[in-house]
Amino acid sequence: MRILIKNGHVIDPANNIDMVSDILVEDEKIADIKAGITDTADTVIDASGKYVVPGLVDMHVHLREPGFEYKEDIVTGTKAAVMGGVTSVVCMPNTNPVADSASVITYIKDRAKKYGYANVYPVGAISKGMQGKELSEMGDLKEAGAVAVSDDGKPVSEPVLMRYALEYANMFDLPVISHCEDLSLADEGDINEGFMSTYLGLRGITRAAEEVQAARDILIAEALGTPVHIAHVSTRGTVDLVRQAKRRGVKVTCETAPHYFTLTEKAVDGFNTNAKMNPPLRTDDDVSAVIDGLKDGTIDAIITDHAPHHADEKKCEFSLAANGIVGLETSLALGITYLVKTGKLTINELIALMSNKPANILNIDKGTLSQGADADITIFDADREWTVNVNEFASKSKNSPYDGYKLFGKPEFVIVGGKIRVNNGVLEER
Ligand SMILES: [Zn+2]
Known part of the structure; x- marks a missing residue:
């Protein structure tokens, strides 16, 4: 052929x-x-x-299988991926059961191989059951094919558990992807704390909820000399923390999503639950900081955080609505429209953020058109x-x-x- x-x-x-x-x-x-x-x-x-261009690599996707097939499954999720130009999907472990064992990782890989439309790379959980108490068997996860570990959807709240996770994962060359959210500071808020939360009478989430844990994880990684990857960066403060850490030589990488460079908290006006996500949409100032971070190399990857939810989980009272949006079928076009057409990034820079750069973070052999490559x-x-x-x-x-x-x-x-x-x-x- x-x-x-x-x-x-x-x-x-x-x-x-x-x-x-x-x-x-x-x-x-x-x-x-x-x-x-x-x-x-x-x-x-x-x-x-x-x-x-090289088939795009999206290192942050929720395929929802096993357990939440009413939202998405490996077949529909990988169909959405290829329709968006994404050929390699890295899927998060907050499934049911949680991908904290070799058997779940193997299940996902087998299903994807038999029925998927894109390459699928599972992420294993950092902690058993994503409970934040006890580390998973990372060696087994790696052997079964996990390309990273994360408790994404939830933070690793105990600092000492993150410390052990970074050390343990490093023994197996597994990148640790950190969902940064200090739950006590986030205080069960609904949207960004600021004008819109006051205007709509919704509970605000301070940007410090993200930044405090990003700072914590950077400092732990710095002390240990191990890598850490910060998921879905949404604030100017987090961009600055990563930039400064990189200058000090910390092995930190990070990612952002199109909604953090195309939308602000204003999108939730009218109680639009399709603009409800975690971390929440922020302000114009954060959007411009995220774009600067993409331009100067502080941010290493554009991901979707593709988070499918059933209509019933969004058509409800704002505070009860699920967090997150689907993104696989719009990410490339949002990058072209909001970053390249506006002159903020070159097409080369955009494609690098969506192909070889994320592939490098995960050490997967993707994101290039080299002779002999897949x-x-x-x-x-x-x-x-x-x-x-x-x-x-x-x-x-x-x-x-x-x-x-x-x-x-x-x-x-x-x-x-x-x-x-x-x-x-x-x-x-x-
Ligand atoms: Zn997350």
């Missing part, structure tokens, strides 16, 4: 490639990348006027405008605040391991 991609504008930040070129895919691998390839192929894709490729036209319609999402859940938004750049062809999963913008059933 050979696929020839002709005349695309190839962007491969890992190899500093930014040129019009052809790519030949043979079986599951990238066989050649150069201009004027004349080999015959079973399928030829004309990519003139389009970008050809043929995971995303092709899109950055000038093509489209309107988000949640009813067209491949995801089971429709909880997006971007419904009706006009965005640029929708993936037209997506190849995973040499197989075309999205063909001319349409999902190819496997």
Whole structure:
């Protein structure tokens, strides 16, 4: 099976490639990348006027299987991924049962291999049952295929448990992904503490709830000399903490999500539960700090924190509504529209934040178009405008605040391991 991609504008930040070129895919691998390839192929894709980039790597996704299949499952979640140009999905362990054992990690990997549309990399839990009391068997998790550990959805509240987690995970070269939230400071709040919380009469969450734990985890990692990865950075303060720590040589990395560079707390006006998330949407000042952090290398990755919820979990009183939004089918377009079209980032910088940089944090062999690499490729036209319609999402859940938004750049062809999963913008059933 050979696929020839002709005349695309190839962007491969890992190899500093930014040129019009052809790519030949043979079986599951990238066989050649150069201009004027004349080999015959079973399928030829004309990519003139389009970008050809490494399949995107999203290192923070909730696939909800096992246990919450009414929200999403591995099949629908990976369909949503490829429709958004994401070919590698890193899924969080807050399932039921929690992914704190080799058997759950193996289950997820097997299901994904048999029925998935994208590559799936499970994250194991830091603590047993994500209870924050006792460490999981990280060696077993790693052996079963976990690429990181996290209790995401919940913080590791006990500082000493985080200390042991960083030391133990480091023995197995497992990155630790920290959901930073001081629960006592967060005080069961609903939205960012500020104008909107006062205006709407909702309970506020101080930015310190995130920053205090980010500072704590950075300092623990610094003392131990181990790496730590800070999840979903939402405030100027956290960006500053990571920037300063990196200057000191701390092995800290971090990520943010499109909603933290495209939306502010104003999006919750009218008690819009589709703008309710954790950490909450912040202010214009935080948005500009996040964008500066993306630009200067403080923030290493753009993730979605894809968090599908059933409509009933959002159509309720604001305080009772579930946190989070679906993101896989809009992340690339939000990056193009809000970062590249506005001149804040180059297309190269955006693609690096969504491909090779997250792959490097996790030490997975993805996010590049190198000859011999797995043929995971995303092709899109950055000038093509489209309107988000949640009813067209491949995801089971429709909880997006971007419904009706006009965005640029929708993936037209997506190849995973040499197989075309999205063909001319349409999902190819496997
Ligand atoms: Zn989280």
